[in-house]
Structure formats: structure tokens, C-alpha cells
Amino acid sequence: MSTLSLTGTLKKQSKATTRINRNSKLFKTILLAVQEKKAEEIVSLDLRKIPEAVADFFIICQATSTTQVKAIADNVEQKVKEVCLELPYRHEGMTAAQWVLVDYINIVVHIFQPETRKFYRLEEMWSDADLQEHL
Template sequence: MKKTEQSKVLIEAILEGIHRIKGKDIIHVDLESIDHTECGHFIICHGTSSTHVDSIAQTVEATVKEIIGEDVWHRDGYRNAIWILLDYGDVMLHVFQEEARRFYNLEGLWADAKITKIEDEQ
């Protein structure tokens, strides 16, 4: 499977995990057209509390493992659950508390990338 196809399957599994636990305001930042980036894609969402942020990240890890059998390469932020990063190589998931998301404004930092809002599942 090509890298772009692998990333697409991984992104779908990540989104499924976020939807399972009702992550808020999900966006996909496609960084592939930008030179010298750490990865090809960011998925960004937020939760309503540290417990919700923690639950979103844990559910994504379990869902990705369940659907495609892949483990996260690196994780950071579980201790305070203000901003949890899950690094899957070409795809990084950022799960914030809402206030921290507004403060760090990753969407604004990467405004020259292709940004897609992901609709909430009903």
C-alpha cells in the first residue's frame, strides 16, 4: 500500500475513534503541499474537560489498533490532558481542551495548508 493510501486509512481510523467519544470541532490539516514539515497530516479536535480529552485520545489509540492494527509511535500530554499528542508518523493527532486549542491556534499557524472541517457524526 502506498504512503498516501496508508495515511488515508489511518486518518479514517483516527476519525472513527474521535467520533466514538464525541470529539468536538474536528479538522484535517493536509500538510503535504508544504515543504519541511514533520508529517503529512494533522488531525485536530478538542474535548470539554481533561477527562474528555483523555478519553478521546485513549479511544483513538484503541480504535486505530482495532481497525488497522497499528500502535501509536509516540504519545505525550496524558499527565495533564490539556493537549495530548498522538504521533503515528505521517499523521499526528492533537486533542486539546477548548481554551488551550484557541491559545495555541494550530489551524492559524498552518493557515497555508489545506484545512478541511470534518462533520460530526449524528
């Protein structure tokens, strides 16, 4: 099976796929990107053992303004593109910037304003997941 790379060339995919974990290049790059823009209360949820989960991991953080929410999301996309050569499958919420979601299929990044994070309580909704705090 072949995939189209960012440069427009075809790359052969390996049949042995590497499972995403907290030591994966993508995970570490996203974490570094949110930390660079001073995101607060950063946690990751390991969803791999939850059959209903839509991704392997959620990375959840918050920011104190819409400007900071957008800056974090933009930095995640830029760093992942530079380091991992990946573009997000999609992103949502950039207009209102109360809750921005950046979806990399296996890892979904949630960037909240504090009030919105309290309202949706993703950590409680996915309480079966292994939660890890990141400084």
C-alpha cells in the same frame, strides 16, 4: 526490508508504499475514533505540500474536560490498534490532558481543551495547509 509486527513476527514491507490521504484506512479510523467520543470542532490539515511539515496530516479536535480528552486519545489508540494493527510512535500530554498529541508519524492527532487550542492556534500556524472540517 522487513518490519516487526505487533505479534512479533516479521512482515516483508512492499517497496511500493501507499501515500497517506484522507481516504486512507489510518486516517478514517482516527477520524471515526474521535467522533465516537464526541470530539468537537474536528478539522484535518493536509500538510503534504509544506516542506517544513513534520507529518502528512494533522487531525485537530477539542474536548470539554480532561476526562474526555483522555477518552478520545485512548479510543484513537485502541481503534487504530484493532483496525490498522498500528501503535503510536509516541503520545504526549496525558498527565495534564490540556493538549494530548498522538503521533502516527504520517498523521499526528491533536486533542485540545478549548482554551489551550485558542492559545496555540495550530490552524493559523499551518494556514498554508488545506483545512477540512469534519462533522
